[in-house]
Amino acid sequence: MKRYLYLLHRWLGVSLCLFMALWFFSGVVMMYVGYPKLTVAQRLAHLPDLGNPAVVPLALAARAVPPEANVSSITLTSVAGKPQYQFGTLSATRQRGIVAVDALSGAKLQRVSADDALRAAHAFMPDAAAQYRDAVNEDSWSHSRSLDLHRPLHRVQMDDPAHTLLYVSSATGDVVRVATRSERLWNFAGAWLHWLYMFRGGPLDGAWTGIVIYLSLAGVLLAVSGSVVGLLRWRFRGRFRSGSKTPYREPVMRWHHLSGLLFGTLAITWIFSGLMSMNPWKMFNADAAPLDRTAYAGGTLQPAQFQLQASDALSALRGDLQAREIGWHRLAGQAYLVATDGNGRTRIVRGAGQAPLDIFPTPQLLDAAQHLSAAPIAETSVLERYDNYYYDRDNHTMMGDAARRLPLLRVKFADAQQTWVHIDPYSGNVVGQLDQRQRLQRWLFSFLHSWDLPPLLASRPLWDIAMILFSIGGLLLSATGIVIAVRRCRVG
Template identity: 50%
Template sequence: MKRWLFLLHRWAGILLCLVIAAWFLSGMVMMYVGYPKLTQAEQMQGLAPLPAAGCCVPIEAALQAAGLKEASQWRLASVAGQPRYFFSDGRKRVVTVDALSGLPVEALSEADAVVAARHFAAGANAVSLGPVHEDAWTHSRALDAHRPLHRVAVDDAEQRWLYLSSATGEVVRDASFTERSWGWLGAWLHWLYMFRGGALNSWWTDIVIGLSLAGTLLGASGMVVGIWRWRFNGRYKSGSRSPYRGWMVRWHHVLGLLGGTLALTWMISGLLSVNPWKVFDAEGPKPDRLAYAGGPLQAQTAVPAEQVLRQLAAEGFAPRQLEWRRIAGANYVWAQNASGTRLLDERGQVLPAGIEPAKLVEAAARMLPSANIQAQQWLHAYDAHYYAREAHTMTGQRERPLPALRLVFDDPQAHWVVLDPASGAVLQTSNRLQRIERWLFAFLHSFDLPQLLALRPLWDSWMLSFSLMGLGLSLSGVVMGWRRLRVKSLRSVKPQQAPGVKAM
């Protein structure tokens, strides 16, 4: 048994240590440079203020021009300074209507993309890099409704590439020079994106699962072998507690004992990040957001854009985007600009205090009609399940405003729903399995408790220390594997000496 375990660890290490070293190295890069994304703040900064007068055609006429049977998302923003309605049925299709003429907008041309990008980048010089369906920085499925994308390089301080939707003309992603350069050594390498977008694209998840599983077996076998070979009582003839004489092998043994548990849990948490075999998918009913809304948006009762813009202008607020919402059967408009937000009710009046908590609770109760709300928790500070990360991190684009209202349901899946009283938005839904995933993936992979994240640079020191230990452990395995393969290769090519013949 021991011999087979030794052989498993040795040959698995030869095959996998380079991959694991790449994961540790890229993980350290991702602590400071993440995968490109367009944050809400970046989007608002690039949009022009909507005109307070002369805008816009009635939303009912715009919806009719869009030709969508169902549109669950209605927005008003601008492209190259021109106001436009955007109607979407989710992630599958999005249609644009000129808010001044009421006519549908055709697919964005390359020349128009350069104009829109220049306007978004505050007048910086812009050069088209040509259309692209998907490249290293646009693998997200959230962009599918916008493909193909126009890629435009802008000469601003960050030397960004802007990706514009061919369907709407909006900038849907930006990638700075720092993100594009370090990204190859960071997120692109860490997430094995060399297997995305090509012939192996459909196998990407299976490749990640397979390599993570193999890495987990390698780590577990290494821990067992390391403990077997360590003399806790007494020493070997060399005077060491480790039987290995070479410094490289000995350090590999010691590093494995010191950091092997962390490396193993890191491999396991990386495996769980892709939800293998749907282990975190709960059966049973899920929170129904349409029930929370009280039905689909209705143009006949929607607050007119012209009224909203006029009201906000009177209050000195210049919105850059309007979004129509429906909560508990009532209509609202959520207005945003680069410095703040406003919520207007169905009469077009600003609600400084947001939506009444009782109304939110009443609407949320409809999301799971077979369950009861057993607890209401006001969140005035972040906790282990509701917290924000820096913008460059994997979940940094998620809005996590405070205060927020968490509702705890008594259904078999133990759902939690977090609501924003300022906007009425459903900020987060989770069930019991998803909260377990939070600990097994997010915590074990990045130790992202708000209390720990607040202790920077101590958090950085901890993350870098164990990552460097894992990098040293895997790189020493690479060197040892290379040496063993080289020795075996030399032995296999060494000429065989005939019996009775002396070597010259």
């Protein structure tokens, strides 16, 4: 039995030691340089103030939306310096879409040309010259599913010190992704390696998910078998003839054995949690009933029924907040607008003559929240500080693109899946849903992979030092494994 265990570890190591080394190395890079993105804060910072433009009424602009599509969101923003309505849509088959309408003329945007992309790029970075490159459906820096609504993407190269590459949506003409040359170069040693993106975009693209899952599963088996072999080969009582606790005298074998004993558990933890990030075999898919967001809103989002116009919000906010975007919403049947400025601050406008609100009162949110589920509400709480399930991360991290504001309303339902719902009182929007499976994934992936408990994240640079030292240990384990694998292959 031991022989088969040794053979399993040996040949798994020959096959996977290079991948293990790349994962440990690229993980350190990702601590400081994330996959290119355009965060909400960055996007707002590059938008102009709306001022008080003579935009067409919302109902008129909404005529551009296909009658068979259900409107799921409405936003007034700016694209290339001009106001634009953007209607998020949802088809009968739950297919998401977006319809862009020129807010000055009411005309639907039919096509985004290369010249349109250049105008958007110039508005985004007015101090840099722009050169149109091409249009791509997907490339190394645009794999994110959040960009699916905007494909194909126009690429515009900016002549700025950072050599920024901008991606412009073909649906709205807006900049949707930013990738500096430094980010792109570091990502070849970071996220591109870590997520095995060399297998995406080519003939193996459809198999990428399976490749990552089964390589990770094999990596877990490699680390577990190596830990067992390492313990079997360690003399807990007495010593070998060399006077050592390990039987290996050759330096590389000796260091591989010792580093495996020291960092084997860590290797198991990190490779296993990486596997969990892929939601293998959909084991973390929510099995709770979908939230009834229509009942929460008190009806569908029908533009023709809105009496509130952008001018109402801009007039009500005069002298208080310089709006850069305005969104139309409903809560328990009440229509309202949410205006956002360049710093991400928001105000709620309920109607002409009514003072804007900073946040919705908690009782009003709870009255609406009881319609989200058929199950009764079991518990409610208002979070005034971050906890293990709602916390902020740096902008460059995987989950750091949107601001996590406080306070936050958490509603727990007494359903079989023990569903939690997070509601943002600044907008009235449901911003998160967690059932038992998703809370389990939070621990098996997020915690085990990046030690992201708020007290640990607040303990920097101690958190950085610990993560780097342990990564070096894992890299030492993997590097010695590579040397051993090369020797084994030479011997045959």
